[in-house]
Amino acid sequence: MSNDITYDAVRTDFIEKTGLITQAEGLPRIAGRVFGMLIFDGEVVSFGDLATKLQVSRASISTSIRILEERGLVKRVTKPGERQDFFQLAPNPYATMLERIHKRNRSIQADIAETIRSLPANSEALGRLNAHANFYASLDAAVAVALSELDTSRNTSAMLQPTAPKDYADDA
Amino acid sequence: MSNDITYDAVRTDFIEKTGLITQAEGLPRIAGRVFGMLIFDGEVVSFGDLATKLQVSRASISTSIRILEERGLVKRVTKPGERQDFFQLAPNPYATMLERIHKRNRSIQADIAETIRSLPANSEALGRLNAHANFYASLDAAVAVALSELDTSRNTSAMLQPTAPKDYADDA
DNA sequence: CGTTTTGTTCAGTCAAAACTAAACAAACTT
DNA sequence: AAGTTTGTTTAGTTTTGACTGAACAAAACG
Known part of the structure; x- marks a missing residue:
């Protein structure tokens, strides 16, 4: 197919964009790229493939995966007969991200x-501090x-699961 | 007063806490401290006082103020007969912060x-990408x-202005 | 005028963090 | 057993960014 190039x-x-976005959220860029790759490809991806396709060291994959696992965004799975570890998106990563924000707030x-x-x-600062608190409160409520909205549409979460294998060309 | 020590x-x-929080939001720590000081003290603070009280160089104050001004969180004012610049919180810094998040989203x-x-x-990735988009959409809606909540309670925004000491009830 | 005050800019230092290569440990293969 | 494969950890490099001191420009003061 000629549009494979475009697709890739x-x-x-x-x-790459996902890497930049998550970098701004305080994650290492590579972790964001791993996350983005899992979103885009959907399938279960092996440790080795992550390193190869993203062109980074295995050490970087290791630490990135650790962070993503700690945050509950990625799940490690194994395959019978396979020695490598495989990874896929956690069931509902977006809710998990929001939970995290919630907790921090x-x-x-x-x-x-x-x-x-x-x-x-009678402190004069109380008014401003209450306004300050109010900001985080309303942000938190939001x-x-x-x-809850995400949970409502959780029927849609089936979309997040890896589906039938398809062959994307050999990445970039 | 004996509790002056405690107050300080x-x-x-x-x-300091505000500095750490805003640091996590991607601002330099000193900028966060300036912001925190303006919230707490409320009054109009001079350039020199910022450097002295926060014990940092004037250069740091200059760049921090520039950032805070760019973000619309702080306003520069002058006083007749005074040579220094003075600073205070912008009218509604919290709404401005939310606007910024909104824009980024x-x-x-x-x-x-x-x-x-x-x-x-017919791409297999469409489902997951839609879920991805949906996440940012609902976050944005929130x-x-x-x-709008902040705007609603904007009558309260008088609290943000440096005013005569008023005692708002001390809720928590 | 020269001096001082004030804020910005620039060059340099320092610290934190990302990333890698290499050493390592554990499990599998033969 | 020896040798591979695989993931983690550690040590070191590189990059990034915060912060400072010094140089600077502009304005106010004497």
């Missing part, structure tokens, strides 16, 4: 509340809404 | 949509909700 370009582009809110509690009741 | 400790603690969504558009209609 789109794929590589998506993977609540931690921040607790810190601010602690600050407020430690101040004298995340909770998004989370 | 609470203040310093809040400022939409940019990401556009990228993903572009990827989807570039793929053949942010929009939080934004």
